Amino acid sequence: MPNCYDALILDVDGVVWLEGTLIEENIRAIRKAIDAGVNVVFLTNNATRSRRIYSILLSDAIGREIPESRIVNSAYSAAEWLKRHRGPSRVYPIGEEGLIVELQLAGHLAFSVTEWRYADTVVVGLDRHITYHKLMAAHKALTRNKAFFLITNRDPAYPVTGGTIPGAGAIVSFLETSTGRKADYNAGKPEKWILELALERAGKPSNPLLVGDRVDIDMSMGVKAGIDSLLVLTGVTRIPPED
Incomplete structure (x- = not known):
């Protein structure tokens, strides 16, 4: 990494691993950067795991x-945005364990599928x-409670070995179509809020480098923020084979 960069902001899926399979060439580069004292922060739209679980998996x-x-x-990002902008909330979440854990750590109440009537916020991951x-x-x-509609991201697809599977954006689209409502706020990439959180964690560097595997998400965010960005071809974005 050129000496002009004072931090690395790294995506995870498609950069560190694909569906649990490690991307060794990228990991070697990340390891060298850490050993050289580079300030490294991991930034991902994946809301299925908590930060504590990510810490264990990434360290390993x-x-x-x-x-x-x-x-x-x-x-x-979604839990923190909700806490800072709307205070402790009563949430009906669509998502996996990581989303529930982060909501609870931020002081929100998470209600079950049969308890939707108590929710003032719907969070979708x-x-x-x-x-x-x-x-x-x-x-x-969303329609009867007029709950606030917060989403973790609009990623249409999620990278796995050999291709992609439907992402959170597909679920968001279902609910936007059925309710006739657009999400009130997107707490994920490529929006600036989640990048600002990552830059906070990096100590507000003056010249960070953003690394990701998607042109439409990662590179778009970098361009909008005026941050140098590096596209890796180990995830969603690939070079098409020659005829």
């Missing part, structure tokens, strides 16, 4: 200690166990 994958304080994911009943509960909270 890279072979270096990666504390929670160096991780920003969209579950934490990736849920790989989505059901019609979960979607119906969110729909009711």
Whole structure:
């Protein structure tokens, strides 16, 4: 990494690993940067895991200690935005354990699928166990409770080995279509809020480098923020094979 950069802001899925399979060439580069004293923060739209779980998994994958304080994911970003801008909230979440944990750590109450009537906020993230009943509960909270509609990201697809699977954006689109409402706020990439959180964690560097695997998400965010960005071709974005 050129000496002019004082921090690395790294994506995780498609940069560190793909569906649990480590991307060794990228990990070697990350390890060298950490050993050289570079300020490294991991920034991901994946809300399925908590920062504590990410800390364990990333530390094991890279072979270096990666504390929670160096991780920003969209579950934490959504929970923190909600706390700072709307205060402790009663949330009906669509998402996995990581989203629930981060909401609770931020002081919010998370209600179950049968308790949607108590929710003043619906938070939507990736849920790989989505059901019609979960979607119906969110729909009711949004239309009958007029709940605030907060999303972790609009990623249409999620990178896995050999291709992609539907992302959180697909679930968001379902609810926007069924309710006739657009999400009130997007707490994930490529919006500036989540990047600002990552830059806070990096000590507000003067010249960071953003690294990601998506042109439409990562590179778009970097361009909008005026930050140098590096696209890796190990995730969603690939060079098409020659004919």
